[in-house]
Amino acid sequence: MIRTAAPEDAEALLTNVNAIGAEGVYINTERLERSLEQERAWIAGYDGHSSLLLVAEVDGTVMGQADVRRGQQVKNAHAAQLGIALRKEVRGLGLGSALLEEGIAWARSSGIRKLFLSVFGTNEQAIGLYRKLGFEEEGRLRGQVILRGVPVDLVWMARWL
Numbered sequence: 001m002i003r004t005a006a007p008e009d010a011e012a013l014l015t016n017v018n019a020i021g022a023e024g025v026y027i028n029t030e031r032l033e034r035s036l037e038q039e040r041a042w043i044a045g046y047d048g049h050s051s052l053l054l055v056a057e058v059d060g061t062v063m064g065q066a067d068v069r070r071g072q073q074v075k076n077a078h079a080a081q082l083g084i085a086l087r088k089e090v091r092g093l094g095l096g097s098a099l100l101e102e103g104i105a106w107a108r109s110s111g112i113r114k115l116f117l118s119v120f121g122t123n124e125q126a127i128g129l130y131r132k133l134g135f136e137e138e139g140r141l142r143g144q145v146i147l148r149g150v151p152v153d154l155v156w157m158a159r160w161l
Helices: 007-023 036-044 095-109 124-132
Strands: 002-004 051-058 061-070 079-086 114-120 136-147 150-160
Touching (some): 007 036, 007 051, 007 061, 061 095, 079 095, 095 124, 114 124
Antiparallel strands (some): 061 079
16 A cells, blocks of 8 residues: 555654665665654655655555655756665565656646656666656766675666656
């Protein structure tokens, strides 16, 4: 089930992002040290107009999330950054596609004209998913991150709506 996140999801979202961060190769964050109150405030910052936070539940447990945040200035309000994080137990089951498709639909209905994201160059599964959904590579920051001691490119991808 894909739905909009609520403040009551704070603990589940912290658990989710910390589990993915502990893998060390998919997201920038290794571990968030936020309190539940701080996480609730972060969730409440997604207003449904300039930003959206989605969760993916499997059997009542949050196993993934996606967020979309549009630019805050007149010159970049037509574009929004997209992020996604899925627990390893559910990768490859279609939840990533479902989260992204919901985020794309919201962005389109909100008047956003361009979605963009960054992904580690080693994350071939995610890059394949983004390409499948119409994202194209726009650039690379060579060796921008160090994963397990090895420099890895940060790939910027985008899709016009």
